[in-house]
Amino acid sequence: MHWANDVPKVRSPDGLATVSVYVGRYGTVAEALAPPPRSWAAKAGKDVAVWFVHMKPGARLELPAAHAGAEANRCLYVVEGDAVDVGGVRVPLRHMVDLDASRPVEVSGSQNNDTAALVLQGVPIGEPVAQRGPFVGNDMQDIVAAFSDYQETSFGGWPWPSEEHTFDMNKARFCLVDGVETVAPPVVPSSQP
Secondary structure (H helix, E strand, O other), rough: OOOOOHHOOEEEEOOOOOOOOOEEEEOOEOOOOOOOOOOOOHOOOOOOOEEEEEEEEOOOOEOOOOOOHHHOEEEEEEEEEEEEEEEEEEEEEEEEEOOOOEEEEEEEEOOOOOEEEEEEEEEEOOOOOOOOOOOOOOOOOHHHHHHHHHHHHOOOOOOOOOOOOOOOOOOOOOOEEOOEEEEEEOOOOOOOO
16 A cells, blocks of 8 residues: 555656656656565566656656666556657557567657556566456466455455445545554645646
8 A cells, every 4th residue: 555645756857747656666766665575576677667657738758768678568558638649659548559668768748638647567477377357367276266265255354344335425545454544644745846
């Protein structure tokens, strides 16, 4: 769980784009909070990154090359706005483009509207993949085990008395982990221009 204040953010030189670094490193400028210790992202050299790029009209920024170079896969998915220009290629809303992670690439936002994109990156795991519904594993045996675990325990259980549990609309945002409730810290305005 990352609260907004804890997520590193990088501003473009023109001040019109912000990159939230949820996972991984953004060049030499910013590094996200530590990933779970047993995850693929925690392994040295896997160069896993998840960046959310928000661009105001006319914004331009350069995505840095991946630290793992050509070993890493990288894609950019446009989630809000009209389209973005990625290295001279127009990528419309709800479309994805694969990028050469070994090279920096310039990204430009729309001239008329705010735009946002999600950048995903990492060295491939190199294992077989099976998928059914929301579950992913190496083979169908893994999928059957995941379904069974979910049916028996709901992956650790829902800590409230019913599946329809709702909260008072005035309750502050919170996180419940191992029975301990943590409330979001107050949002501190960025000191960057």
